[in-house]
Amino acid sequence: MTKTQKAEIIEVLSTEFKDAQAVIFCDYKGLTVPQLESLRESARAKEVKVQVVKNTLATIALKNAELTGVELKDTNILVWGEDSVSTSKVAADFAKTNSKFVIKSAYVDREASDASKVEAFAKLPGREELLAMLAATWMAPIANFTIGLDALRQKKEAA
Template identity: 35%
Template sequence: MSLNRSEKEAVISEVTGLATKAQTLVIAEYRGITVADMTKLRTIARSNGVSLSVLKNTLARRAVAGSGFEVVSDQMTGPLIYSFSEDAVAAARVVADFAKTNDKLVIRAGAYGG
């Protein structure tokens, strides 16, 4: 489903808000993960204070432009999940722990406050 311009602007502003509050961003490729496993990952992330989103890469690049997370823009290709956390290590810990038990989740990049 395609988003119209106002919906895209809303997504960009929401993600920009997450990026300004967050200390950490972790990007991981989720190709081949089942819906049940993705739901499990979202539940774990939510309980640890991590915002986990599947976004259009172009919108994510625009949202992090000018922030400390712009350094990972070149890695934003393919099917990705974006994990933001205000805790310095929560996003990295949640994604890394899940990747240990699910080989289909591949960590692509991460940034800590730029």
């Protein structure tokens, strides 16, 4: 890999990490290519990015994005996205089904954290679930009103 290619990778990752709300570092040693492709497919569906990056390049990009506090060692695959909940869900769900995929550390909401915080974020409801809850809350008064009107109609018909 030439110096210009490395510089391009660092520049792209730096801008992506500046916009990311979560950057998760995972160990992928022992996973097969089809398993990694299934991780990438599930990430793509939630608009999350997954990439294997050299530790030195990733460290430089993280410093450029003003993210400090995590030291990268061994083999790492990076999972990042603009929504910390969906990014955490992608990593945690894949870790549940693949024992060789281990969440090491992360930046969640631009703070260095460990795997337990990622798992806690993964348990939160996602954007779609929250919107559904909100819609149900808004529809409850209308539904109750129509139920009451129907009960009143039935009572008057019976009388």
